[in-house]
Amino acid sequence: MARHLEEARTLGIVHIDVRFPRPASDPEPGRLAELLGIDRVEITPTGPDDRTTRKAMAQKAAEELMNAAQPGATVGISWSRTLDLAAGYVTDLPPCNIVQLAGALPVPGSGNSLELIQSLGRHPGVSTWPLWAPLVVEHADTADSLRRQPEIADTLARADTLDAAVVAVGAWTPGLSTVWDRVDNRLRLQAARAGAVAECSGRLLDAAGRPVDSELEDRVLAVTVAQLQNTPKVVAVAQGAARADAVRAVLAAGFITTLLVDEELAAALLAGGGSP
Known part of the structure; x- marks a missing residue:
């Protein structure tokens, strides 16, 4: 019975939604950052609906992007619905390089992601490096062929020398990852059985933070975990208690x-205790 329930959950037939009650006092960002073992945590209000929450997070993500984009820096940005919205709140960027970290994934x-980077490229002095490919293709051979294209190879190689990056975290369950x-x-099911719990820029991770060996890894055109x-600086954006395990991964x-x-x-992260 447990095996059938887990398979149904993995395939999206059954969805288990865990919600944490709002704490009596707001979580303290500095305490949470120390608990998780990272430099900084920024917390935005959870609104009455998903749209309100996403808008607040997008505004904060825009601030983080503008802070990361120092003159002459190379900044990578992935795509999510929140980051897509964030691009509209970016009011000023210095002359810098913006690299698209994940292929296009229309939702x-x-x-x-192509529209996102084009939007950022409208700021004076900003040079962009688009990734002219889908995020996920049907076959590994197709992905290999695309990676050999000069424009795509150049963009993917620029992720080797990023000064900063802004990415989103998804959970490997229905409704919590656009790649799903x-x-x-x-x-x-193959990826879930291999231990996938998190998705970041199309890359799957298990609970220990290790890349998951699955067919998807060979079909994705995006920045790698390595x-x-x-x-040096990576800003990650995530929303909702259901993504707690994915964030920890x-x-x-x-x-x-x-x-x-x-x-x-x-x-949810505070209730879960210290760093993984």
């Missing part, structure tokens, strides 16, 4: 320096 009702909807049930681990991978979360997720 109904939202933009995509782009693959079939066979691959979803490249993020070599980046990405923290275990060791590349997050600043974490941007809403109050509900902050409370």
Whole structure:
């Protein structure tokens, strides 16, 4: 029975939603950062609905991006619905380089990573490095061929020398990762059985923060976990208590320096204790 329930959950037939009550007092960002073993935590209000919460997080993410984009710096940015919205709140960028960290993943009702980087490139003096490819392709051979294209190879190589990056964290469950909807049930189940709990820029991680060996890894065109681990400053954005385990997995991978979360997720992380 337990095995069938777990398989149904993995395939999206059953969804278990864990909600943490709002704490009597707001979580203290400095305390949470110390507990998680990272430089800084920023906490935004959890609103009455998803849209309100995402708007507040997008505004804060825009601030983080503007702070990270020092003159002459090379900054990578991934895509999520929150980061897509954040681009509209970026009011000023110095002359710098913006690198697209994940291929395009169109989502109904939202933009995509190409539109995001084009929006940031409208600021005077900003040079952009778009990734002219989908995030997920059907076959590993197709991904290999695309990686050999000069424009794509150049953008992917620039992730080796990032000064900072802004990424989003998803959980490997239905509704909590935009990549989940782009693959079939066979691959979803294969990745889950291999230990996947988190997704970041199309890369899957297990609870210990290790990259998951699955078919998806060979079909994704995006920054690698190793490249993020070599980046001095990485801002990660995540929302909702249901992503707590995913955030802890990405923290275990060791590349997050600043974490941007809403109050509900902050409370869940605080309840979960110290760093993984």
